[in-house]
Amino acid sequence: MQFHEVTYDSAQPVDSYGPGFFRVAGEVIHGAVLVTEDAAISWEGPEDMAPLLALAGKIDVLFYGTGADPAHPPAALREAMEEAGIGVEAMASAPACRTYNVLIAEGRRIALAALPV
Incomplete structure (x- = not known):
């Protein structure tokens, strides 16, 4: 078996997360976070919804991290995003961060909006 190092080029990986925070590309952000290929900001x-809708045409899918437990995203959020042409995949924040990291390494057009665990 051979292992290959994952490279993110200029993308912002989620390094870690914990109670009330996310560490993205070495920077700690307290509370909810919005992570795109270019930046990570408090959300x-x-x-x-404004910063999410601003991603229309730039991403295909938004991973919505629901915190410690899986839940459905609010109907208004899902409807607004789908109307903007962005798919929404909801899951607990931990798997949302991991999935985001894998797909951003593949060069996919995605973003992560996550509530803290």
Whole structure:
């Protein structure tokens, strides 16, 4: 078996997460986070749809991290994103971070909006 190092080029990987924080590309962000290939910023949560909708045409799928437990995203968020042409995949924040890292390493057009665990 041969292992290959994952490279992110200029993408922002999620390095770690814990109670109330995310570490993205070495920077700690407290609270909810929005991570794209280009940046990681604090996010106000599912009611704060403007920065998510600004990603229309730039991403195909948004991974929505629901915190410690899996849950459905709010209907208004899902509807707004789908209307903007962005698919939404909801899962607990831990698997959302891991899935984001794998797919960003593959060069996929994705983003992560996650609530803290």
